[in-house]
Amino acid sequence: MRPPGFTPGAYWGAMNATPTDTIVVRNSGALGGTVDVPGAKNSVLKLMATTILTDGTFELTNVPDIVDVAIMGELLAAIGVEMIRPEPGTLLLTNSGDITPVAPYELVEKIRASINVLGPLLTRCGEVRLSMPGGDDFGSRPIDMHVSGLEDMGAQFKFSHGYLEARCERLHGADIIFDFPSVGATENLLTAAVFADGRTTIDNAAREPEITDLCNFLVAMGADISGIGTSKLTVVGVERDALRPVRHHTVPDRIQAATYLAAAAVSQGELDVRGIRPTDMTMLLDRFTDMGLELTDIDDGLHVRAPERLRSIDIATLPYPGIATDYKPLIITMLAVADGVGIVTENLYPGRFRYVEELQRLGADVTTTGHHAVVRGVPRLSGAPVKAHDIRAGAAMVVAGLAAEGETTISGVHHIDRGYDDLVGRLRAVGAGIERC
Ligand code: EPU
Numbered sequence: 001m002r003p004p005g006f007t008p009g010a011y012w013g014a015m016n017a018t019p020t021d022t023i024v025v026r027n028s029g030a031l032g033g034t035v036d037v038p039g040a041k042n043s044v045l046k047l048m049a050t051t052i053l054t055d056g057t058f059e060l061t062n063v064p065d066i067v068d069v070a071i072m073g074e075l076l077a078a079i080g081v082e083m084i085r086p087e088p089g090t091l092l093l094t095n096s097g098d099i100t101p102v103a104p105y106e107l108v109e110k111i112r113a114s115i116n117v118l119g120p121l122l123t124r125c126g127e128v129r130l131s132m133p134g135g136d137d138f139g140s141r142p143i144d145m146h147v148s149g150l151e152d153m154g155a156q157f158k159f160s161h162g163y164l165e166a167r168c169e170r171l172h173g174a175d176i177i178f179d180f181p182s183v184g185a186t187e188n189l190l191t192a193a194v195f196a197d198g199r200t201t202i203d204n205a206a207r208e209p210e211i212t213d214l215c216n217f218l219v220a221m222g223a224d225i226s227g228i229g230t231s232k233l234t235v236v237g238v239e240r241d242a243l244r245p246v247r248h249h250t251v252p253d254r255i256q257a258a259t260y261l262a263a264a265a266v267s268q269g270e271l272d273v274r275g276i277r278p279t280d281m282t283m284l285l286d287r288f289t290d291m292g293l294e295l296t297d298i299d300d301g302l303h304v305r306a307p308e309r310l311r312s313i314d315i316a317t318l319p320y321p322g323i324a325t326d327y328k329p330l331i332i333t334m335l336a337v338a339d340g341v342g343i344v345t346e347n348l349y350p351g352r353f354r355y356v357e358e359l360q361r362l363g364a365d366v367t368t369t370g371h372h373a374v375v376r377g378v379p380r381l382s383g384a385p386v387k388a389h390d391i392r393a394g395a396a397m398v399v400a401g402l403a404a405e406g407e408t409t410i411s412g413v414h415h416i417d418r419g420y421d422d423l424v425g426r427l428r429a430v431g432a433g434i435e436r437c
Contacts, residue, residue, distance in 0.1 A: 021413040021436060023424060025401025027383070028433035030306075031269030035260045035426050037276045037301075038064040038089065039250030041419045043210035045113035046187050047217050047248060048072050048093060051081050052120035053194060054221065055097040056245035062275075063091050063250055064421040067414070068111050075107040075114055079121070095245070099124060105131035105162065111418075112184075115143060118166070119188035122155055123195040124240075127167045132159070145185035149176045153189075153196055173198030173237060181206040181231065181319045187214055193235035194223045194243070202233045208320040209280040213251040220246045252276045255326045256420060257302075258284060259395045262330040263427060265293055265306045266337055266403035271430060274301035283321055287313055287331075291338060312340030312377055317347050329355050329396030335375035336364035337403045344373040355393035358386040362404050380405055388412035391419035398423060402432060 039062035049072065051058045063069060065088060073083040073091075080099040084092050101121040108114040108131040121128040133143065143164075147157055150166065152174040158165045173196050176189060186206040191214075193200035205211070207229055215228040222243045224236040257276040264271040265288070278285060278297065285295055285302075292307035312335055317325040325348040335342040336359055346352055353368045360366060361384045365376040383406035388394025394416035401408030410416075413436070416423060424436050 020411075023398060023410045023413050023416070024435050024437055025383075025398055025404075025408045025410070026433035027402065027405055028431060029267065031264055031267045031271055031402070031427070031430045031432060033430035034272040034274060035430055036274050037252055037257045037260065038062060038421045040064070040210055040213070040253035040255070041066055041068055042113070042183070042208075042255075043213040044069060044250045045072050045111075046116050046210065046214050047250065048076060048083075048091070049113070049116035050120055050191055050214065050217060051076070051093045051095050051245070052079060052099060052117060053124055053191065054240070054243035054245060055095050057092055057094045058245040059247040060091045060093065061089060061247070061249045062252070063089055064253065064256075065089070066419055066421050067417045068113065068419060071107065071111045072113060075103060075111070075117065078102070078104060078107060079117065101125040101128045103128075103130040108133055112141065115146065115184055116187055116191075118146060119150070119190070119192035122150060122166050122168060123171055123192040126169065128165070130164050132162055132164055143184070145178060145180070145182050146188045149174075149185060149189045149202075150192055152176055153192060153200065171196040173200040173235075175201045176203065178202065178204040180204070183208055183211065186211055186233070190214065190218065190225070190233060190235060193237060194218060195240060196235070196237040198237055200235045200237070202235075203231070205231050205233045206319060207231055209251050209254065209277070217246065217248050220248065252280070254281045255324065255392065257281065258327050258330055259399065259420070259423070260426070261288060261293065261302070261304050262334055262399045263402055263432070264304045265291070265310055265334050266399055267432075268306045268308060269430070270303070270305045272298055272301060272303050274298070276301045278302050284323055284327055287315055287323065291334065310334055310338035310377075312338040312342035312375070314343045316345035319348070325349055325352060326392045328352065329393045330399060332356065332366065332373060332375055333359065333396045333400045333403070335377060336366060336400065337380060338375075338377040340377055342375045342377070344375060346371050346373075354389045355396060358389070358393070358397060359400060361386055362400050362408065364400070382406060383408040385409045385411065388415045391415050395420060395423065398427070398434070401434070402427075
């Protein structure tokens with residue numbers, strides 16, 4: 001049963017978006033003013049999944065108003081954790097203890113982060129049946145590291161009819177070394193290890209700020225985790241009754257923050273971007289400075305001032321603390337109007353260049369070969385209809401529209417709604433000629 005008040009369509013305006021919605025951007029000159037950035041999608045979805053671990057009511061604040069949160073809420077409701085949103089930015093999640101360890105296809109296929117219920121369900125229930133998560137528009141996204149890590153901890157897996165089924169007695173501690181610091185695999189093993197018998201170490205773990213947020217959440221709940229923020233995490237399993245529900249403030253969204261910095265950059269604007277943690281994006285900010293942005297620390301964020309024309313740089317994506325792959329569509333958009341030639345190398349998702357065709361429609365001079373894009377800056381782009389192929393590519397199209405003469409119409413807006421909390425309203429408030437149709 002859903003508690004009174006849980007009607008996602010009513011709470012999340014964006015849930016009502018249809019695939020035919022568009023965003024129209026008209027070049028409107030320099031942006032100016034203040035943008036407040038909400039909490040991170042890629043943290044809050046994992047915090048939500050982690051509430052499966054123990055009974056009681058959790059309170060999450062700084063929660064972005066995005067479609068992926070609503071979908072994760074639906075998935076958790078199917079599992080047995082009910083969600084309400086008493087006010088914007090706050091979620092109450094109530095785990096009554098009646099957990100069904102099944103994640104059905106209809107919900108899993110909508111949201112990649114549904115894989116994050118695997119660890120909590122398995123360690124809590126000893127069994128789980130999860131529809132296999134699909135790929136993304138930017139390529140296949142395997143889960144072999146999640147599976148082999150959990151097997152090392154004693155789980156047995158079976159795959160049939162598009163579902164993954166896992167069983168275990170109590171999981172046991174294990175020493176796990178990742179070939180690659182996968183964000184999702186680190187999160188699933190962390191949550192699974194919380195109730196495992198003994199000590200689990202995860203070496204070459206991902207150390208994104210969102211992982212640190214999850215660790216801090218788990219520790220507040222009563223988990224025993226050390227090495228937080230480093231690439232070697234150690235979890236000593238606790239008994240089930242050692243955990244308790246908590247209140248937690250979600251870490252700020254560094255990708256949304258970068259989006260507003262990029263919007264200021266291509267519009268020769270000046271913005272205060274608040275509610276962010278510049279220390280979570282140090283390497284990106286260094287590179288933005290190399291491109292000519294003036295960045296000054298202000299209370300709770302950054303003041304950004306763009307130069308008359310950005311300078312080109314070469315850049316490569318890497319796991320944190322490197323330049324995140326999710327920043328890349330924004331960076332390529334900035335390079336598209338910068339002075340000079342920039343080479344961008346993608347090291348995480350080789351197929352993540354599809355939006356380049358859309359930028360070309362706007363007059364960008366970008367060529368791609370394998371993992372690389374060569375971007376020759378042009379003085380300005382020219383508006384045209386373009387498509388958002390995924391969340392970050394969609395945001396980049398909006399930013400590109402700010403740098404284009406005339407009108408740019410972006411379709412596939414439902415992708416943007418998955419990860420951006422009122423991108424249109426926030427940009428309009430700082431002077432962008434932008435509307436949703
Ligand atoms: N990989 C494997 N096997 C695995 C796991 C990952 O080969 O078992 C590979 C993937 O195929 C990929 C790379 O490792 O090539 C990175 O995958 P990772 O597990 O680190 O990423 P993820 O957890 O699936 C999260 C974010 C992505 C972000 C990546 C990288 C969420 C919900 N998603 O995905 O965010 O790009 O980390 O930082 O947290 C987005 O927000 O738009 C988005 C795509």
